[in-house]
Amino acid sequence: MDIQDLKAWLELPRDIVILSHRNPDGDAIGSSLGLAMYLRKKFHKVQVIFPSEYPVVFEYLDHVKDILIYDLKPNESKQAVEKADTIFCLDFNGLDRIDKLGEGVQFSKAKKILIDHHLDPEPFSDYEFLDTTASSTSELVYLWIKEMGDIDMADVRIGEALFTGLITDTGSFKYNTRPMTFRIAADLKELGVDDFYLQDQIFNALKSKHLRLLGHCLANRMEIIEEHEFAIIHLTKKDYIDFDIQRGDTEGIVNHLLYVKNIQIAAFVTEQPTIIKLSLRSKGDISVQEVATKYFNGGGHKNAAGGGVYASLHDVLEKLKRVLPAYTKK
Ligand code: 5GP
Numbered sequence: 400m401d402i403q404d405l406k407a408w409l410e411l412p413r414d415i416v417i418l419s420h421r422n423p424d425g426d427a428i429g430s431s432l433g434l435a436m437y438l439r440k441k442f443h444k445v446q447v448i449f450p451s452e453y454p455v456v457f458e459y460l461d462h463v464k465d466i467l468i469y470d471l472k473p474n475e476s477k478q479a480v481e482k483a484d485t486i487f488c489l490d491f492n493g494l495d496r497i498d499k500l501g502e503g504v505q506f507s508k509a510k511k512i513l514i515d516h517h518l519d520p521e522p523f524s525d526y527e528f529l530d531t532t533a534s535s536t537s538e539l540v541y542l543w544i545k546e547m548g549d550i551d552m553a554d555v556r557i558g559e560a561l562f563t564g565l566i567t568d569t570g571s572f573k574y575n576t577r578p579m580t581f582r583i584a585a586d587l588k589e590l591g592v593d594d595f596y597l598q599d600q601i602f603n604a605l606k607s608k609h610l611r612l613l614g615h616c617l618a619n620r621m622e623i624i625e626e627h628e629f630a631i632i633h634l635t636k637k638d639y640i641d642f643d644i645q646r647g648d649t650e651g652i653v654n655h656l657l658y659v660k661n662i663q664i665a666a667f668v669t670e671q672p673t674i675i676k677l678s679l680r681s682k683g684d685i686s687v688q689e690v691a692t693k694y695f696n697g698g699g700h701k702n703a704a705g706g707g708v709y710a711s712l713h714d715v716l717e718k719l720k721r722v723l724p725a726y727t728k729k
């Protein structure tokens with residue numbers, strides 16, 4: 400399919416499902432809701448589905464309550480995917496990122512449209528709108544609506560959703576940006592998006608337990624390997640209980656390690672009920688996507704990646720310390 404075929408396909412009202420990845424972040428949610436609002440304006444029936452719950456901080460977004468969560472309503476979610484004649488996949492590029500919903504997509508006869516900015520996409524879609532140099536999938540949704548010839552249909556609500564993705568995937572415009580990112584931000588601001596309000600909603604929303612957890616990570620769980628310019632924070636299962644850590648509570652902790660001068664790679668390692676999960680961040684040309692793919696069953700972007708392995712916390716920490724020096728070496 401090319402864009403003309405897709406335009407023709409979307410001439411008729413369709414039964415559309417929009418899917419994004421498990422543990423949806425601001426970009427997954429913003430791009431999905433922004434796209435949904437646009438497609439509804441085109442008279443399509445649209446259902447957004449995520450494999451798992453979204454962080455409460457994003458509840459300020461319009462239509463967030465209409466999102467279907469597979470973990471909470473598996474049958475309804477499965478049926479919606481089966482029934483759909485059009486499936487948009489946003490902010491992921493491998494079906495393993497959407498858990499059980501992946502099978503539904505794989506076997507569906509629907510037209511599958513992939514809009515994403517991650518490296519190494521799997522071939523499962525009929526139409527792709529991909530750009531790994533884009534800051535976010537939200538940026539790509541904006542550009543795709545433009546490609547559809549409908550940018551005049553973007554309104555302030557769509558703008559708020561997409562701007563949310565721009566903010567969260569660029570760390571408030573600190574990384575992953577390109578000139579187009581700022582152009583789109585300007586366009587959205589012109590539509591009336593209140594970016595100060597969004598920043599306040601997203602970042603000034605912590606509970607005291609989050610700051611206590613951060614304090615614990617920095618005071619008791621941080622290792623700086625100065626010689627090899629990387630740093631690690633780990634959390635144990637016991638920490639999860641002691642600090643009442645829920646999904647999303649550890650968001651952003653990994654970034655603190657890069658505040659240390661000369662640190663090139665940051666790793667945040669957590670002991671989950673069955674697996675060890677890793678979040679990796681890097682600076683410049685160092686690819687933690689390669690680290691995550693090669694050693695930790697993961698993937699992502701060059702400077703932000705993650706993965707998960709069935710192993711002990713101790714073994715994962717040792718493996719990281721063995722593997723990372725080769726990446727920080729000039
Ligand atoms: P985070 O560290 O914030 O959880 O994830 C950073 C990036 O790494 C995400 O945008 C995502 O692309 C990627 N990522 C995180 N966990 C996984 C994983 O288990 N598998 C894959 N393929 N990518 C992941």
Ligand code: MN
Nearest residue numbers: 426490535536
């Ligand atoms: Mn993204």
